[in-house]
Amino acid sequence: MVNRPLEYDYTVAKMFMLTTVVLGIVGMLIGVILAFELAFPGINLILGDKLAEYTNFSRLRPLHTDAVIFGFTLSGVFATWYYVGQRVLKVSMAESKLLMSVGKLHFWLYIVVVAAAVFSLFAGVTTSKEYAEFEWPIDIGVVVVWVLFGVSMFGLIGIRREKSLYISVWYYIATFLGIAMLYLFNNMEIPTMLATSPAGETGIGSWYHSVSMYSGTNDALVQWWYGHNAVAFGFTVPIVAMIYYFLPKESGQAIYSYKLSLLSFWGLMFVYLWAGGHHLLYSTVPDWMQTMASVFSVILILPSWGSAINMLLTMKGQWQQVAASPLIKFMVLASTFYMFSTLEGPIQAIKSVNAIAHFTDWIVGHVHDGVLGWVGFMIMSALFHMAPRVFKRELYSKSLMATQFWIQTLGVILYFTSMWISGITQGMMWRAHDEFGNLAYSFIDTVTVLHPYYVIRGVGGLLYLIGFLMFAYNIYKTMSSRPVEERELQNATPMGA
Amino acid sequence: MFHWLEKHPFFFAVGVFLVIAFAGLIEILPNFAQASRPVIGTAPYSTLELTGRHIYIKNSCNACHSQLVRPFKSETDRYGHYSLSGEYAYDRPFLWGSKRTGPDLMRVGNYRTTDWHENHMKEPSAVVPSSIMPAYRWLFTNKSDIETAYAEQLTVAKNFGVPYNKPVSMKDGSSKTVKMGASVAEAKSIALEEAKVIAADMRDQDVKDAVANGQIPEIVALIAYLNSLK
Numbered sequence: 001m002v003n004r005p006l007e008y009d010y011t012v013a014k015m016f017m018l019t020t021v022v023l024g025i026v027g028m029l030i031g032v033i034l035a036f037e038l039a040f041p042g043i044n045l046i047l048g049d050k051l052a053e054y055t056n057f058s059r060l061r062p063l064h065t066d067a068v069i070f071g072f073t074l075s076g077v078f079a080t081w082y083y084v085g086q087r088v089l090k091v092s093m094a095e096s097k098l099l100m101s102v103g104k105l106h107f108w109l110y111i112v113v114v115a116a117a118v119f120s121l122f123a124g125v126t127t128s129k130e131y132a133e134f135e136w137p138i139d140i141g142v143v144v145v146w147v148l149f150g151v152s153m154f155g156l157i158g159i160r161r162e163k164s165l166y167i168s169v170w171y172y173i174a175t176f177l178g179i180a181m182l183y184l185f186n187n188m189e190i191p192t193m194l195a196t197s198p199a200g201e202t203g204i205g206s207w208y209h210s211v212s213m214y215s216g217t218n219d220a221l222v223q224w225w226y227g228h229n230a231v232a233f234g235f236t237v238p239i240v241a242m243i244y245y246f247l248p249k250e251s252g253q254a255i256y257s258y259k260l261s262l263l264s265f266w267g268l269m270f271v272y273l274w275a276g277g278h279h280l281l282y283s284t285v286p287d288w289m290q291t292m293a294s295v296f297s298v299i300l301i302l303p304s305w306g307s308a309i310n311m312l313l314t315m316k317g318q319w320q321q322v323a324a325s326p327l328i329k330f331m332v333l334a335s336t337f338y339m340f341s342t343l344e345g346p347i348q349a350i351k352s353v354n355a356i357a358h359f360t361d362w363i364v365g366h367v368h369d370g371v372l373g374w375v376g377f378m379i380m381s382a383l384f385h386m387a388p389r390v391f392k393r394e395l396y397s398k399s400l401m402a403t404q405f406w407i408q409t410l411g412v413i414l415y416f417t418s419m420w421i422s423g424i425t426q427g428m429m430w431r432a433h434d435e436f437g438n439l440a441y442s443f444i445d446t447v448t449v450l451h452p453y454y455v456i457r458g459v460g461g462l463l464y465l466i467g468f469l470m471f472a473y474n475i476y477k478t479m480s481s482r483p484v485e486e487r488e489l490q491n492a493t494p495m496g497a
Numbered sequence: 498m499f500h501w502l503e504k505h506p507f508f509f510a511v512g513v514f515l516v517i518a519f520a521g522l523i524e525i526l527p528n529f530a531q532a533s534r535p536v537i538g539t540a541p542y543s544t545l546e547l548t549g550r551h552i553y554i555k556n557s558c559n560a561c562h563s564q565l566v567r568p569f570k571s572e573t574d575r576y577g578h579y580s581l582s583g584e585y586a587y588d589r590p591f592l593w594g595s596k597r598t599g600p601d602l603m604r605v606g607n608y609r610t611t612d613w614h615e616n617h618m619k620e621p622s623a624v625v626p627s628s629i630m631p632a633y634r635w636l637f638t639n640k641s642d643i644e645t646a647y648a649e650q651l652t653v654a655k656n657f658g659v660p661y662n663k664p665v666s667m668k669d670g671s672s673k674t675v676k677m678g679a680s681v682a683e684a685k686s687i688a689l690e691e692a693k694v695i696a697a698d699m700r701d702q703d704v705k706d707a708v709a710n711g712q713i714p715e716i717v718a719l720i721a722y723l724n725s726l727k
Contacts, residue, residue, distance in 0.1 A: 052631070058560045126557065173510055173513060177514050181517065192649045193648065195651035198679040201680060204681055209551075215533045216588045216591050219591040220585075225525060270517075284565075284580055284585065363595070430572075439571065439574050
């Protein structure tokens with residue numbers, strides 16, 4: 001065999017980079033519209049009374065969450081896997097025709113499922129369960145896409161040259177297994193078209209409708225075991241996989257501690273799943289589960305901070321890079337937001353705090369400092385690092401990236417601070433009593449008072465979206481510029497006169 | 498051990514799976530052993546109520562309204578008795594929600610009327626000044642899908658033993674039988690009878706005419722569902 005460096009094949013990675021950008025824009029744009037609908041309800045009718053059904057807050061809300069989770073984030077996870085996977089396993093996708101076809105099929109089926117999901121959510125076809133809104137035909141599609149991802153991943157692992165799995169691969173494997181388990185069990189449902197009436201009629205009603213296998217409290221328990229851990233295995237685990245690869249690569253520093261990564265990984269795997277019940281505090285779920293959920297949520301600080309501190313210490317002695325490189329800024333702030341968000345979550349999971357926080361905007365704020373500050377920043381960092389390498393071109397503009405960093409950071413800060421104030425204000429007003437023991441405020445009082453914070457949140461979201469459009473433009477210009485080798489060489493010897 | 502696992506992806510994956518599946522086994526299985534049992538006074542949804550529940554879900558009402566009263570004085574003062582597990586026995590899916598942009602609806606049937614909902618859905622801010630809830634005017638023209646609700650009734654009666662056409666004990670010691678049709682045609686006529694009762698309390702002439710002609714606008718089914726929440 002000829003002894004030359006491996007030529008990695010980024011065909012599939014490029015495809016998923018594209019959907020990361022496009023679905024990111026779609027999801028965030030819908031988010032901004034939703035934010036302004038709460039501040040200015042007239043926007044619900046933005047396309048007129050006839051189309052109000054489709055521009056309405058409640059119809060759009062699942063579209064926003066699903067577009068950013070299953071669109072933006074999952075695309076980012078797939079794109080980085082098809083990049084990182086080859087490099088840390090020291091094997092090219094070009095070496096296996098089968099794996100290449102599986103990868104491409106994975107992408108195209110993913111597109112079909114996304115299109116079906118968008119269409120069905122606009123039409124109001126939903127099971128109502130958060131982040132599991134899809135009805136059974138789409139669920140089957142999701143499962144097929146996920147199996148293809150698994151085949152792709154384990155296939156590549158199977159033909160690897162580097163025998164030891166790098167830390168990022170641990171996290172990608174966990175992502176695959178975790179989502180597979182959660183999604184399957186939470187979406188157990190019976191299609192109602194299978195029913196037969198006493199009169200012998202079959203196939204009654206919509207063919208796509210189904211009914212959950214679980215009822216009431218059990219249904220809630222399974223849903224939040226899923227809902228919380230979809231956050232774990234969609235928003236935490238694969239993003240940690242990314243930072244373990246991209247931060248050392250971009251900074252040229254080795255991971256600070258292998259032992260700390262071991263502790264964080266296995267700790268996160270064991271602890272995270274217990275915490276789902278913190279979405280159900282003071283509900284009708286058995287008390288011992290609520291207590292377990294609170295306790296484990298607090299313990300969860302350890303493995304989460306383990307990863308984040310490991311990342312920050314990786315920069316030890318190299319902090320001047322934070323000032324010099326906007327990309328390092330993004331990643332360092334991402335791990336800082338990860339620490340911040342994983343401290344805020346456990347605080348909200350303490351029962352007495354949850355009594356105020358639950359059902360309010362503080363929860364929305366918590367989700368967003370996690371996803372905007374941590375997930376969004378990290379996925380964009382990954383793509384910024386990948387773009388020059390997969391397209392073999394210089395990054396279009398570093399100063400645009402730096403401007404984007406500050407605009408988005410400001411956006412995130414406006415977002416979570418306004419939601420803190422809004423959430424705590426509303427939580428306190430709901431429970432306020434006057435000196436005679438009567439409720440101090442009617443419900444609408446606790447809504448109108450939030451108006452200024454809803455406006456600030458909308459502006460924060462808009463700034464983040466503007467930053468994301470700058471990111472998209474930067475990537476587009478990078479992609480469409482002339483390749484490096486075609487350009488005039490800067491330091492070439494002048495042609496002899 | 499860890500170094501060995503990192504060189505053996507299969508065993509690594511098995512290890513990860515066991516570690517993440519553990520919590521689910523401990524937390525979820527025991528609760529399933531004692532399946533949801535209804536409390537006295539909880540009856541299955543009628544055909545029209547279930548149709549309304551589908552409309553509630555279709556429009557993601559649960560994105561802004563919870564159906565879970567927590568055991569705090571401030572909540573029981575505002576919404577009524579705190580929720581009991583058995584009250585949700587026939588809720589597939591559960592609709593507790595996770596955000597209260599609007600008030601809780603667990604017992605809205607106790608303090609709002611058909612008339613109130615009709616006006617409110619047409620123009621929320623006309624009933625609750627400065628409300629940020631959007632209007633749901635298309636519910637007055639869209640027609641309800643009774644057949645799907647009927648198919649769901651058949652499914653839950655067969656698979657989960659939901660007691661349709663069987664007497665269910667009520668709080669006052671009486672019993673109530675929720676009827677489920679023997680055919681699509683009968684299910685529709687049962688739903689229409691229920692719809693007539695609701696439409697009688699409504700003002701919208703188009704809705705009244707539609708019901709008189711045997712059609713059920715979505716708003717009628719939705720109000721039937723909201724009135725059933727007690």
